[in-house]
Amino acid sequence: MKRIKAIYPGSFDPPTNGHLDLIERGSKIFDELIVAILRNPEKAPLFSVADRRNMLEAMTRGFENVSVDTFDGLTVDYALKVEAQAILRGIRAISDYEYELQMALMNRKLHPELETVFMMPAEKYSYLSSRLVREVAQLGGAIDCLVPELVAQKLREKIDVAHKFENRERAASKTSAAEKSRVTKKRSKS
Numbered sequence: 032m033k034r035i036k037a038i039y040p041g042s043f044d045p046p047t048n049g050h051l052d053l054i055e056r057g058s059k060i061f062d063e064l065i066v067a068i069l070r071n072p073e074k075a076p077l078f079s080v081a082d083r084r085n086m087l088e089a090m091t092r093g094f095e096n097v098s099v100d101t102f103d104g105l106t107v108d109y110a111l112k113v114e115a116q117a118i119l120r121g122i123r124a125i126s127d128y129e130y131e132l133q134m135a136l137m138n139r140k141l142h143p144e145l146e147t148v149f150m151m152p153a154e155k156y157s158y159l160s161s162r163l164v165r166e167v168a169q170l171g172g173a174i175d176c177l178v179p180e181l182v183a184q185k186l187r188e189k190i191d192v193a194h195k196f197e198n199r200e201r202a203a204s205k206t207s208a209a210e211k212s213r214v215t216k217k218r219s220k221s
């Protein structure tokens with residue numbers, strides 16, 4: 032019997048409960064599913080590829096037929112390399128459709144044998160995106176129901192470090208401004 036292998040490519044910056052929902056659905060219809068993180072040198076991600084890989088590996092530990100990998104270049108080339116027959120993508124709302132259709136048709140043009148399979152995550156995740164999770168977390172909103180606990184923890188750590196860095200920069204620039212005004216006052220007195 033033919034075994035069907037699929038890849039689930041994406042940025043996963045960070046992985047969300049919506050991604051996990053899709054991975055679970057994909058793991059039920061494909062014999063093997065590879066979650067493939069794009070290494071994109073043009074984007075400045077919040078999490079390094081290594082961090083995203085660690086998070087996804089921890090999140091998918093319970094699925095026997097799911098593995099995590101990274102790739103660069105064309106998704107279709109990666110799919111060919113790992114001998115996958117399908118690309119799994121999630122569609123949350125009509126707004127996703129146009130971009131996903133364009134991508135699926137371009138991938139079909141590049142490699143006609145490869146099928147794109149769209150799945151819908153649970154409705155409760157239909158508004159969820161990595162971009163919104165990053166924004167809510169950075170602005171201090173609650174993210175607990177949006178991402179697995181280990182991702183929430185990593186986000187909190189990352190944002191704490193960023194705030195500490197910002198505060199240190201602010202304190203350093205205040206000190207240097209105070210120092211400048213002290214020197215100016217001293218010069219004008221002498």
Ligand code: PNS
Binds near residue numbers: 043105133137
């Ligand atoms: O999670 P994302 O950011 O929506 O994932 C987009 C991704 C990684 C699937 C897409 O950008 C992609 O496939 N990039 C690899 C380069 C490529 O194959 N480009 C042509 C796509 S038609």
